[in-house]
Every structure is written in C-alpha cells, then in structure tokens.
Amino acid sequence: MIDTAEGFEAQTSTDEQDHVIYRFRNKTFKLNKRLARERMAGKRVINGIRTAELNLLPLKYPEAYRIYKQMKANHWEPDVIDMTRDCTQWNSGALSEKERWIIEMGVGYFSAAEGIVGDSVLHVIEDNLTAAELKHAVLRHVAEESIHMDSLIHIIGSLNIDVDEVTARFNDIPSVRRKNDYITEHLPELKRGIDLTLTANKQRFAKAIFGITQVMEGTQFYALFAMILSLHRQNKMTGIGQMFQYTLRDESNHIALGRYILSELINENPDVWTPAFQTELVQFMREGVELEKDFVRDCLPDDTVGMTQKDFLDFVDFNADRRLKGLGLPTLSQINTNPFTWLDEIIFLKKEKNFFETRVTEYQTGGSVKNANEEDLI
Numbered sequence: 144m145i146d147t148a149e150g151f152e153a154q155t156s157t158d159e160q161d162h163v164i165y166r167f168r169n170k171t172f173k174l175n176k177r178l179a180r181e182r183m184a185g186k187r188v189i190n191g192i193r194t195a196e197l198n199l200l201p202l203k204y205p206e207a208y209r210i211y212k213q214m215k216a217n218h219w220e221p222d223v224i225d226m227t228r229d230c231t232q233w234n235s236g237a238l239s240e241k242e243r244w245i246i247e248m249g250v251g252y253f254s255a256a257e258g259i260v261g262d263s264v265l266h267v268i269e270d271n272l273t274a275a276e277l278k279h280a281v282l283r284h285v286a287e288e289s290i291h292m293d294s295l296i297h298i299i300g301s302l303n304i305d306v307d308e309v310t311a312r313f314n315d316i317p318s319v320r321r322k323n324d325y326i327t328e329h330l331p332e333l334k335r336g337i338d339l340t341l342t343a344n345k346q347r348f349a350k351a352i353f354g355i356t357q358v359m360e361g362t363q364f365y366a367l368f369a370m371i372l373s374l375h376r377q378n379k380m381t382g383i384g385q386m387f388q389y390t391l392r393d394e395s396n397h398i399a400l401g402r403y404i405l406s407e408l409i410n411e412n413p414d415v416w417t418p419a420f421q422t423e424l425v426q427f428m429r430e431g432v433e434l435e436k437d438f439v440r441d442c443l444p445d446d447t448v449g450m451t452q453k454d455f456l457d458f459v460d461f462n463a464d465r466r467l468k469g470l471g472l473p474t475l476s477q478i479n480t481n482p483f484t485w486l487d488e489i490i491f492l493k494k495e496k497n498f499f500e501t502r503v504t505e506y507q508t509g510g511s512v513k514n515a516n517e518e519d520l521i
C-alpha cells in the first residue's frame with residue numbers, strides 16, 4: 144500500500160511481489176513498488192529528492208494536479224477574441240476621458256505585471272520546489288501568464304496603442320512603480336537559489352510565494368480588473384472585457400495554487416510558521432493594501448458613471464482579507480461584504496459555456512469551468 148494524502152481517491156493493491164496497482168480517477172497504473180515508494184518518500188515541497196524525470200505518480204499532492212486540470216479546462220486564446228467593437232469605441236469618442244484612462248492604466252499595468260508574475264513564478268517558485276506535481280502545476284501557471292501577456296499584445300495591436308507610451312506609463316507613474324517594487328525587490332536573490340534548509344530562508348521563500356500569489360495576483364490585480372469589467376457591464380470595450388474575464392478566472396486558480404503550496408510548505412516545515420512570521424506576512428499585506436489604494440486613486444481619481452471610488456477601495460480591503468483568511472491569518476479591515484457581487488458570476492462564468500465549446504466545436508477540453516473552492520476564489 145502506498146501512503147497518499149488524506150481524502151485522495153487513489154487506492155493501491157499488490158498484484159505481485161514487485162508491483163502495486165495504483166488507481167487514480169478512472170485510470171489504473173502498474174507501478175514498480177520499490178520505485179513508487181522511494182518516489183513518494185522523497186517528495187517534499189522543498190528539500191525533497193530532485194530528479195529530471197518529473198515522474199508525477201504516485202501523487203502526494205493531488206490538489207495540485209486537480210488545479211492543473213482545472214487550469215487546463217479553462218484554456219483560452221486571446222487572438223480569436225473579436226476587437227472590432229472595441230476599436231470602433233476607442234476611435235469614435237464613445238468613451239469618456241476617465242474611461243479611456245482606466246483602459247490605458249489597465250493595458251499599461253498588466254503589460255508589465257503579467258510578465259513579472261510569470262518570470263517570478265518560474266524562477267523563484269518553480270525553481271525552488273522539488274515535488275514533481277507541484278512543479279507541473281506551477282509550470283501551467285507560468286504558461287497562463289504567457290497567455291495573459293499575449294492578450295495585452297492583442298489589445299495593443301488592435302487599438303494601435305503606442306507601445307513606448309504604455310511602457311513609460313508603467314515606469315513613470317509612482318503608484319504603479321511603488322507597488323511593483325514592493326513585491327519584486329527581494330526576488331532576485333531568491334532566483335539565484337538559497338539554502339532552503341535554514342528557517343530564515345524558508346521564510347523568505349514562503350514570503351515570496353505569499354507576495355506573488357496572494358498580495359500581487361490576489362489583491363493588487365483585482366481593483367483594476369473590476370474597473371475594466373465595470374466598463375464591460377456597460378457594453379464598453381467588450382473584447383477587452385472578455386479577455387479580462389478569462390484572465391480573472393485564471394488568476395483565481397493561481398491564487399488557489401499558491402495558497403495550497405504555501406499551506407503544504409508550512410505543514411512540512413512547522414518551523415516556518417512562527418507568530419513573528421505570521422505578523423510579518425500580515426504587515427506585508429497591510430503595506431501592499433496601502434500601495435494598492437494609492438494606485439486605485441490614480442486609476443479612478445473620482446467617481447464616474449457606474450463606478451464609485453470608495454467601492455474599489457473597499458474591494459481592495461475585502462480581497463486582502465480573504466487572502467489572509469485563506470491562510471488562517473488575522474484580517475485587516477471591517478469590510479465583510481464584497482462590493483462587487485456581480486464579479487462572482489463573471490469569475491466563475493457559470494452561465495457561459497467553455498471557451499472552446501463556443502468557438503471550436505471539434506476541440507474538446509475538460510468540460511466545465513468550475514473553480515477550486517469557489518467561495519474563496521473571487
């Protein structure tokens with residue numbers, strides 16, 4: 144019998160001396176008993192056995208594989224999103240100056256931010272993980288950041304936005320630069336590899352996962368997503384809105400994956416989870432929230448049609464708290480209600496069909512697009 148994580152649907156039985164029959168979902172695998180046990184025993188989030196083979200089976204972290212399947216079922220392609228209407232609205236004066244500014248900030252910020260996340264997830268998180276199924280899921284996360292970067296290319300090319308102007312916006316607006324520097328300033332050291340047997344370094348790694356997936360993707364992406372999707376609700380820039388819907392749905396899986404990896408890291412390394420370190424993470428989020436609120440004020444200096452600045456500021460608090468709660472950490476605000484409940488439905492796209500089912504009939508993906516732990520993932 145091979146030990147598996149609790150609740151995992153796999154069963155094993157011995158059919159002969161040297162093999163085990165390993166059942167997972169509706170598939171059956173015949174594994175060499177000795178190798179399977181060695182592989183399972185060597186699997187750790189960090190400091191486990193490293194092999195180039197990346198043999199996934201038997202799974203010690205089935206939730207990572209499940210999230211991988213979920214991510215793949217949500218696959219989408221930016222190029223086929225129709226931008227005709229967006230172009231007409233962009234060039235015909237149909238948008239107010241405030242609305243154009245939101246779109247420009249969205250394109251400017253995410254053009255750089257998606258790449259920063261992809262690069263950091265690959266060279267900070269993935270490089271330091273040792274368990275095959277965690278690396279496997281994280282590599283899919285990286286691939287999705289490439290899709291998100293590609294969606295910005297599609298937007299910029301369709302609207303004929305000046306690329307240099309967009310890049311300059313990312314560097315020249317202090318609130319954008321500050322929130323980015325805040326997350327990324329410590330990452331270069333981690334990219335070079337650190338000794339993860341030391342508690343202090345494990346904590347630096349854990350903080351990097353928290354920073355990238357819970358503060359940046361989980362909190363600092365959401366207000367601007369909500370602004371652009373507010374325009375989409377008003378039938379403005381609907382091609383961009385559609386892409387941001389798909390992106391947001393992907394982000395909810397990235398947040399879930401980051402939270403899962405972090406939780407497993409802490410389970411295996413209880414020395415990481417000291418009261419002082421927990422306080423450090425909460426403080427990290429607190430400062431991230433303040434930077435994000437400055438950014439929201441720059442994106443939406445005052446209220447405009449269908450958008451109230453206070454709702455977006457509350458939304459920052461609401462998201463920060465749900466990321467903290469997800470890790471059992473104390474919350475920061477008194478905001479208990481999501482000011483944008485309509486986003487729930489957009490994120491989960493419950494009423495919409497799968498991307499490929501609506502576009503490429505001969506292509507079948509994994510079917511429905513229900514997310515992991517839906518209530519936690521908005």
Ligand SMILES: [Fe+2]
Binds near residue numbers: 260291390394
């Ligand atoms: Fe992304």
Ligand SMILES: [Fe+2]
Binds near residue numbers: 260
């Ligand atoms: Fe992401």
